[in-house]
Amino acid sequence: MGLLLGMALGRLRLEAHLRARQQEQEALLQRLLQAQEEERRRIARGLHDDISQALLALSLRIDDLRDRCTPGASLDRADFSALKQALYDALDEVHRIIFNLRPQILDDMGLVPAAMWLAQEHLQRRGVETSFEVSGRQRRLPEPVETVAFRVIQEAVVNIQRHAQATSAHLALTFKPDALDILVLDNGQGFDPNQVRVHPGQPRGLGLLGMRERLALVHGTLTITSKPGQGTIIHAHIPLAKAEPQSREGGAP
Incomplete structure (x- = not known):
């Protein structure tokens, strides 16, 4: 009888230990995923605040140079338009990356x-x-x-x-x-x-x-x-x- 009771107690302790280990693993996974989301937010904010703003500023600079372009210059308005389109394409790609990292629309x-x-x-x-x-x-x-x-x-x-x-x-x-x-x-x-x-x-x-x-x-x-x-x-x-x-x-x- 004592042997059976000891085996039962041992099994209960083992099950409790396994449950505790599983809970620890779940908590660790949750912390890792939360940290991942926070890092996604940080990178997305950096891309938006730094790179996006820099590209927009460059776009305004291109407009200014295009308006000051004289006839017969080595770069004409068509060249500036193509350059600006490439800039817009890069900006679209930055926005796509930002959204995939952590979409602002989800938070807002x-x-x-x-x-x-x-x-x-x-x-x-x-x-x-x-x-x-x-x-x-x-x-x-x-x-x-x-x-x-x-x-x-x-x-x-x-x-x-x-x-x-x-x-x-x-x-x-x-x-x-x-x-x-x-x-x-x-x-x-x-x-x-x-x-x-x-x-x-x-x-x-x-x-x-x-x-x-x-x-x-x-x-x-x-x-x-x-x-x-x-x-x-x-x-x-x-x-x-x-x-x-x-x-x-x-x-x-």
Whole structure:
């Protein structure tokens, strides 16, 4: 009897130790991802405040030089126009990098406008017919939830852009009183999710693994439905009551 009791106590201690280790690992992962987001914010602010402003100032200088250009000079107005267009292209690229690092629209306006921008930038502009749907009471959510949801949507639409060879896609956000549901589907070539689990080191596998890890931090789940030749459905579910007891103020009514 004493032996059985000792074994049971030992098992309980082991289970408690394993739970503690798992909680420590989850806390460490959460701190790492939070630090990553903060670093993204810092770099994005630096690009916006320094490089973007410098490019805009250079644009004004080009305008001034063009206006002072005399007929017959080695550089005519067409040359200045081409130079300014190259400058605008560089500025657009800086803005794209800033948005991918940490979109200001996510911080200022929330998940829905940021998700709409993702769909337009990565899908519609590249010829993928895209529909967007929002249901339930749209509102601002806790920052960790909005960040995780945005990164999940970002990975999903980038996968469509890079891998799916899709002609149409649909993105849906459902705001429930106690949960947020994200649905991203496409009519592309699809894939075998089991093969991704077997070979997680592939680019698509790493992206899906990152989505699962981020969702786990807010007690969310990820469901992937796909078959070769039959498109892909990605469903993320985030229970808001567990993720954060209260939403932030502001946002859409």
